[in-house]
Amino acid sequence: MNPKARELVSIHGKPVAVRGLTKAYGAVKAVDDVTLEVNAGEFVALLGPSGSGKTTILMTIAGFETPDIGTIEVGGRDITALPAGKREIGMVFQRYALFPHMTVAENIAFPLKMRKIGGRDAAAQVEAALAMVRLEGYGGRRIGQLSGGQQQRVALARAMVYQPPLLLMDEPLGALDKNLREEMQLEIKRLQKKLGATVVYVTHDQGEALTMANRIAVMSDGRIQQFATPMEIYDRPANLFVAGFVGETNLIDGELARDGAAWRFRLAGSADTVALEGQDAVDGWRDGMRAKLMVRPELVRVGPIRDGAPSGLVEELIYSGGTVVCMVRLPSGAMATARIAAADAAGVTVGDTVGLEWPADRVRVFAA
Template identity: 50%
Template sequence: MDGAATGGEVELDGLTKKYGTVEAVRGISLNIRRGEFLAILGPSGAGKTTLLNMLTGFEKPTSGAIRINGRDVARLAPHKRGIGVVFQHYALFKHMTVAQNVGFPLRMRGMSMREQRSHIQHALELVKLEGFAARFPDRLSGGQQQRVALARAIVFRPALLLMDEPLGALDKRLREHMRVEIKRLQRNLGATVIYVTHDQNEALTMADRVAVMNDGVVEQLGTPDDLYERPASAFVADFVGETNFFTGRAVLDADGRIRVVLDGDRPEHRREVENAASLRPGSGVEVGVRPEEVSLLPPEHAEHDQAPAVLGTVSDVLYEGATALHVVETPIGDLSARLSLKNLRETRWAVGDRVAVHWDARAARGYPAADRAS
């Protein structure tokens, strides 16, 4: 464990799992690069746990392949796959010391005691617990127990490290600290990590790429900024971050360009969206705009050459520290605008104020109306 990229290359090829007539995972194909940190993100019921269980070997695929460094392990027993696993609730042996817990995978592999001591010491140094070898789990904090679980998962130098909601049992401050520690450890090891979570902040801050799952499929695979700035579906836009959605229909204008007329908007306000070419004229659409892309101006600024505003009334202001979330009632629906308080020193909007709501066309994306049904 000298910092070189020791992780495995992982390929999921058409991976499917059926329970009777229900397809929990449907034909997932992914390539995970050596040393990559991939987050599997999605809500409950998306298929994340089933996918993880197939990777660990606790579930057998109905069809498809799981290849680690080119070897199909889909039909191998869990202990023969060379995979380290970190669970949400640690799964430490309470009757064993820290050193014994960490060394357990080595004993199962028949390693000599001399080699075990060296590996255990190194693993505990990596997770900064070298002085805790003789303690028992019930004498450790939650964060320390999680570090022991990490050390146990990496001590035998697995080709792949799986993490199943590993920070879910920790408080907010400790979760944020452990995110940094896990990412540091992954970089030091050069390990390949597949990290399963429903927490978008964990996925966006830790992963090299994120696979967003919904209803057994991967809706989008990309870097964190790809997912946030260019969500491929309304589901991704809604699940990753916050988004205002407005309903309307796509229209083909006389200049041959596709624009959107929003329900409740003035008919002459034919709005542009960044991905207009993907919309079908005459079809219903939802337009998504992030709260931080919305501007509030005095009502006299309602007309704008490039992006016409919609007039509304501030119904709530939620203080967030450096920002404030302004909720505005408008004819096209209620919307949220996240504004920097630093930029609002001279003008601060209050409940009841009339405002003109603007956003840049490049900040808006359109999706088929049924896209977010799930």
């Protein structure tokens, strides 16, 4: 890209604050008292199943929904009462929402036209925006002549050309096939980093959220269940919903057992216990309380049986290249999944009874 083009499109991201946002449709609270603070230049993903309220939050920030209660601030300025067109926010939609009767260049020039910027200035900015999304020379094309990926690049260029301090994206890659989606994830991340834009990105794809976001807000039932970095969300989920929604996981039934000052976890249907370390919410715990233990498959090790430690029957081995997925039937009847290195799986065969091990401080236990 030439240096002049870089100068024409430079975004100074501003912080965003959603405070006490509530929005109900009839008796259903789509968003229930949500507060969300996004730093300048940060990429935040709103992750959740459909109906969790993530899109409603985005539409309220954009100005297409009016909150029942709560305020929206961008760069310290309250924009709750401003119409969408006056908010200086760029938005990218799932189905691109390009203007079908305009060329690529006319689409990108539209926000400039609305700001009464025309002539050479506008043409230069459109060129720079096209270069930014690597579509030099496509200005004269009709929208119908572009592929899905190219259309989404045009939508990105159009949302960035007027340098809004905040970009909103509503499942922008949802309509693309898998390979293109992964390519575009990197592309969007590259642009966001380079321009320093603040991005709020709605998705139901956890892989997308983990790959792209600085922080993820996991949503369910109109509330934020956890707002943290991808690593924290994955390693230390705040509750059962987050543990089950993000990543592959084992949720093993059992109960809590006091062991002097420490706690152990007894697996259901057996006397086997495991040690627990570094747990968060031990205050409410009681001896014998029913609980669920969360452990990621890649943390589970398969080995010889040891007295008093968990064990199970190997029912299935699934080879997937570098790793092998080992399905183990626990005494309770539930299945546990271990993802082990192919080399470690050499001594394991279907029908073996094996011992299971995992690091005591890498599991999470939730009172059930």
